[in-house]
Amino acid sequence: MNKVIVIVLGIFLFLSCKNETVNESDTKMNDNPLLAEWNTPFGVPPFDLIQSEDYVPACREAIKMHKEEIDKIVNNEEAPTFKNTIEALETSGKMLSRITSAFYAVSGANTNDVLKEARKVLSPELTAHRDEIALNEELFKRVDVVFNQREELNLTAEELFLLEEMHKRYIRSGVNLEGAQKERLKEINKRLSELSTIFGENLLNETNGFELHVTDKKDLGNVSESLKASAAEEAVKRGKESGWVFTLQRPSINPFLQTSPNREFREKLFQGYALRGDNDNKNDNKDIIIEMANLRLERANLLGFRSHADLVLSNNMSETADAVYELMDQLWPSALEMAKKDRDALSEMMKNEGIEGDFRGSDWRYYVDKIRTKRYNFNEDETRPYFEFNSVREGAFMLADKLFGLQFKLLDEAPKWHEDQQVYEVLETDGTHIGVLYMDFFTRESKRGGAWMNELREQSNIDEFITPIVTNNFNFPPPTKDTPSLLSFTEAQTLFHEFGHALHGLLSNVKYGSLSGTNVPRDFVEFPSQVMENWMSEPEVLALYAKHYITGEVIPLEMIDKMNEANSFNEGFRTVEYLAAVYLDLDWHSITEPVEKDVRTFEKEAMEKIGLIDEILPRYRSTYFAHIFSGGYSSGYYSYQWSEVLDADTYNEFKKTGDIFDADLAKKYRKMLSDGGSKSGMDLYKDLLGRTPEIESLLKKKGFN
Template sequence: MAGNAATASKLKGASGIDGPPPSPLVAPWAGPHGGLPPFDQVVVAEFKPAFSSAIEAKREEIQAITDDPAPATFANTIAALERSGRTLDRLEAVYGVWSSAMSSAEFRAVEQDVEPQLAAFRDEVHQNERLFRRIEAVYLSPEKADLTPEQQRLVWLYYTNFVRAGAKLDATGKARVAAINQRLATLYTTFSQNLLADEEGYETMITDPADLAGLPESSRAAAAAEAERRGSKGRWVVANTRSSAAPFLSYADNRALREQVWRNFVNRGDHDGARDNKPLITEILRLRAERAGLLGFPTHAHWRLENSMAKTPERAMELIQAVWRPAVARVKEEVADMQQLADAESAGIRIEPWDYRYYAEKVRKAKYDLDENEVKPYLQLAKLRDAMFWTAGQLYGFSFTAVTNVPVYHADVSVWEVTDANDRHVGLFYFDPYARPGKRSGAWMSA
């Protein structure tokens, strides 16, 4: 209890109450470029009280907007809303990095509490009748015609997003939508955590060097390093992540092990047991359908796409099918080439999913005399990074300069200042290229 009290005391400073300095999680960011995230000062245990503090700060800002006796205008309502919640925005930015790149058992327990809390607060804002009346007044006001296109767009976004969140529902409808959103927040979090847990919890252990046949030296070294990290020095481990599975599926001659690696990866969250996502998917689909009905939409897809470029599920499906049909046709051609090669080798197999990458490499060598392993020395990370920067420079006029002495959340991270063609600061690019436990697999970005 003493530790919790101390943490709460640190956080009080965010709302102006006398006491010790506020936690870095809720304090204004310090440093150059308008302030930098204090990644090196994050304490996971402080996230929960930090969110309570930041939410209360934004709640007070919302209250000030709704208490304004002056008629609603763009300046005192829409612009004021845009300025509100800066502490919460900063906190969510750091929290998002931990969720996707620095997860741990301690943090996952925090997520289970924070995500429903955030969902409840978003509904509290969207269902605030006094606030919505002010937004609607600006949306319907003749003043809107005098606003800039950007300001008009902002008014439209606020009004539309509030309506889509249930601002026009009666009290019963609002309560049900809020309950659904909080439950969905928990389900989404559990779903993601199950995937990450299966990536960390499953592995393919190799004890016989003969089972490494076909693997390039780089893959063997990576598997040996992973085994040593897991306390099995002298063996080899294929982790259940895309970055480990993909090269193994491409080069390993042992078909049974390829199947094991493939099944481990594709069955993440799709198996009987505590981390089975199938019951979660069923409940998510049911709740999404119910929410769409409450909000006046035929399906969740209609609700989700209404304010997107596609607008309707039908248009989205048209685009998908335009790509899907030729893609399937091409895959059939590729599999036919693979099967022909397997038959020529007297492999006695029918091409299965765990054979696809392996035989794709063989076909590439046979048809085009192209060996990916011969190309790899020219695709070193630093060279690829420089090529990426060069492309951004050619397309957008950006330049990248390495920055040191900047707080980072992991030793793998390097930081680059981005400037435009006029040498004006655009932002900082945090480059985090390596897979590791607690980090979501695949290629992605956040901003």
């Protein structure tokens, strides 16, 4: 559940994404639709015309164009001004950013061999290009001149913020480094980019390469009919004569672990998941991790920071690793204690069933499900009939209407990258166009795991107002022959979460694209998405959308109450597996000496230090921790927790007004979304609530105080 951050170290600044008609001086490139004018509704990418083979040549051409724009800025004979340097830099590279935005969206959500190869080829080239700009001394000199005059320039707050951020990033990018050091930095960035691509590919191969073939019906336990059907279809697809195939995709593995009475099968699936990237085969990620951790340390040192975490966090709302450890340490003991209590109860239940041996991690979900059924008489699959995916999407739209007066209109004619997508035009109540939202719901092999949002075009308003185009991507169970896609409550929550990111992008109203929408510090970016999850389970919101897909009956409130009770039962586990991954991330990136031990030992020691119990794995073990080794979240996985403090605190303010749609607060909230990243995270927060964040609401929500 993340907002994809594709660029390392925030050098993204130079590749702000806008979409304007391009002067086609080079007619021979006309046959590449990526470089041509986009005659599509609201200028969305012409996905119907773009071939996978078009990306590499188009990107290379756009890099060339961007270089020319940069040269023009550098060689400008006029003295540097805000307009001819800062704004010119901000608006350069439009063509490149519109192409890479489309490329990252498609290669994440609907990849193929050509796109995979393109990613491998382009990733180092793009990094090299960004480095060239970020390390361009002549360019920096101009920026520096403007920066030093900033007090006298009568800049608006947003202009000043843009200038300061740009200057800061220049310094952090290593522009002040001398000869050999600078060359080394470029090498490191290039290598890191390659490694992170390989890491992701290995992980995808490992995930797709595994299967659990079940042939005896009794081993299925009571998995839902829809999962049974898709597992049977999967078996056919994989050439089995009969039976069901379960995979390591979350919609497949989690329900199986919850319900299959076959303990050895559960263990096999669990281990299959837990050992991804750690099988000592050609997809092994261990050496990659060591190399990445050490290169990140070396880069941080080159730039004058003690560790990679120090480098990354200095740009976040939290500012230091100590502040993060401090927050985690406030949550960890209560969570661990709660998880231990749960483990003892689960383990006792297993013994009472006459099962010998130690209680294992692969038993956890099964007995949680049993206790839930026994103690709360609840199974999350019971919620599925009430969360047909179209209704849930409709619920999210209605919430956006209630809070912000937004309207959504199906844009059937918009080109798509996959036929399952739905595209919407987003409008104000009065019909003013706001932007376009692409939604891609179902799991498939060509899509990476998880759920995420990204932007095809950022909002900006320099010479004209450019409206945003954003995407939401999910891995929901696809419909089968007999049933529509029915989401669990948790999956429905994911939809609202990603939709929150989408709104952040859509409601943006700033001048500069690089400060728009979700271009906020990493530990702030999950706040607007997580806060949306609060509304979706309120009775008055559920009444709007959570209706049985056959009978139309609204989900009974007793079921929600029961679910909330049942869910809070496993809160210790959830917090522990999440925080364990946070500690792991921070430990990998707080190193101040190169790692010499192997990954397994490093991980074991990190987990022993916090006293993690054997029956719980970190939510991601290192070898499949894509957030930090192939996404943009290194030293940033804690962000979800940090944002959760903000989210609980803010929603509590809505509750305190006595009206969860309180118009006044909703207006302030929308203002915060529309300010995007044009202010620091703390300033945005203070504008919203008139004070700094407080942790009490979160502790209460989790039952920790």
